Amino acid sequence: MLLVAPALPIVGGQSVQADRLMRRLSEVPGIEVELQPINPQFLPKFQRIKYLRTLLTIPKYIMDLLVRVPSFDVTHIFSASYTSFVISPTPALAVSKLYRKPTILNYRSGEAEDHLRRWRSAVPTIRRFDRIVVPSRYLVDVFSMFGISAEAIFNFVETERFRFRKREPLRPVFLTNRNFEAHYNVACALRSFKGIQAAIAEARLIVVGDGPERTSLHELAGSLGLKGIDFRGSVRPEQMPAVYDEADVYLNASSIDNMPNSIIEAFSAGLPVVSTNAGGIPYIVEHECTGLLSEIDDDEGLARNAIRLFDEPSLAGQLITEARNEVERYTWEKVSDQWIELYRSLAASR
Numbered sequence: 001m002l003l004v005a006p007a008l009p010i011v012g013g014q015s016v017q018a019d020r021l022m023r024r025l026s027e028v029p030g031i032e033v034e035l036q037p038i039n040p041q042f043l044p045k046f047q048r049i050k051y052l053r054t055l056l057t058i059p060k061y062i063m064d065l066l067v068r069v070p071s072f073d074v075t076h077i078f079s080a081s082y083t084s085f086v087i088s089p090t091p092a093l094a095v096s097k098l099y100r101k102p103t104i105l106n107y108r109s110g111e112a113e114d115h116l117r118r119w120r121s122a123v124p125t126i127r128r129f130d131r132i133v134v135p136s137r138y139l140v141d142v143f144s145m146f147g148i149s150a151e152a153i154f155n156f157v158e159t160e161r162f163r164f165r166k167r168e169p170l171r172p173v174f175l176t177n178r179n180f181e182a183h184y185n186v187a188c189a190l191r192s193f194k195g196i197q198a199a200i201a202e203a204r205l206i207v208v209g210d211g212p213e214r215t216s217l218h219e220l221a222g223s224l225g226l227k228g229i230d231f232r233g234s235v236r237p238e239q240m241p242a243v244y245d246e247a248d249v250y251l252n253a254s255s256i257d258n259m260p261n262s263i264i265e266a267f268s269a270g271l272p273v274v275s276t277n278a279g280g281i282p283y284i285v286e287h288e289c290t291g292l293l294s295e296i297d298d299d300e301g302l303a304r305n306a307i308r309l310f311d312e313p314s315l316a317g318q319l320i321t322e323a324r325n326e327v328e329r330y331t332w333e334k335v336s337d338q339w340i341e342l343y344r345s346l347a348a349s350r
C-alpha cells in the first residue's frame with residue numbers, strides 16, 4: 001500500500017496522522033506500506049524559496065508517482081481543499097488510474113463544503129476514486145450534500161504518549177496550538193484571553209504554532225496588552241505531549257474546522273476543552289459534557305466558558321472525566337480493523 005501524504009517539515013494534522021498510520025500499519029502482518037510525500041525533499045538550498053520550491057516539487061512528485069505506483073496494490077491519498085486538491089491528490093489519482101490501481105481518497109479538510117460548492121469541477125474528480133474516507137461524520141454529511149458517498153474512519157491518538165492527570169485544582173494555564181492561518185482564528189483566542197485575564201489576573205497562555213499570520217498575531221497580543229503569553233513557535237509532534245502536560249485548559253477558537261487532532265489530544269491529556277463550535281467540532285465535543293462550546297468568533301463567549309471552569313470546579317472535573325472516556329473511540333485499536341479491511345478488500349478487487 002502506498003500512502004500519499006504530506007510529511008515533515010510540513011507540520012499539521014495530515015502529516016501527524018500520516019506518520020501515525022505509517023508506523024502502526026508497518027506492525028500489521030501481511031501489510032507492506034511506504035510513504036510517498038507530496039512534498040519530496042531535494043535540492044535543500046532551493047526548498048527555502050517559496051514559489052521556486054513549488055515549481056521544482058510538482059514535477060519531482062509526479063515522477064515519483066510514475067515510478068512507484070506500479071509496485072503497490074492500493075494508493076491511499078491524503079487530501080486537503082482548493083489548490084492543494086489539484087496539485088496533490090489529482091496527479092496521484094491520474095497515475096493510479098493509468099496503472100489500474102485502486103484508490104482511496106482520504107479527504108481531511110474542514111473547508112470541504114466551501115471547496116465543493118465553489119470548485120464544482122472537483123466533484124467529478126472525487127467520484128473517480130474507488131473509496132472516499134473522511135475522519136469525521138461531519139464530513140460524511142457534507143459529502144452527502146453533493147451526492148457523494150463517504151465513510152468515516154476517525155483520526156486516532158496514541159494515548160500512551162500523553163500523561164493523563166485530572167488537574168485538581170485547576171490552574172489558569174491555557175494552551176492553544178493551531179497553525180497561524182485565518183480559518184483557525186488564533187486572533188479570537190487572543191482576544192478571549194484578554195477577557196480571561198480581566199477576571200483571572202494570573203492566567204497564562206501558551207501559544208504553539210506558526211504561519212502567515214505570525215506578525216499580526218504578535219502585534220495583536222501587544223496591542224491588547226496581554227501578559228503571561230508565551231509564543232513557542234512551531235513544535236514537532238513528538239514534543240507536544242510535554243506541552244500539553246504544562247497546561248491545564250485547552251483553548252480553541254477556529255472558524256472553520258473538521259476533527260482537530262489537538263482536541264482529542266487534549267482529551268487524552270486531561271485538559272478540559274473550551275472551543276468554538278466550528279464545523280465538525282460539535283461532532284466530537286458535546287457542550288457541558290465533554291467540553292464547553294461557544295459560537296464562532298465569539299471571544300466573549302469563549303472567555304465566559306473558560307472562566308466557568310474556575311467558578312465551577314465540579315464542572316471542570318466532570319468534563320475531564322467524560323472527555324477521557326470519549327477518547328477511547330479515537331485509538332488505534334478502535335480504527336485499525338476498519339483500515340485493514342478496507343485495504344484488503346481493495347487489493348482483492350484488482
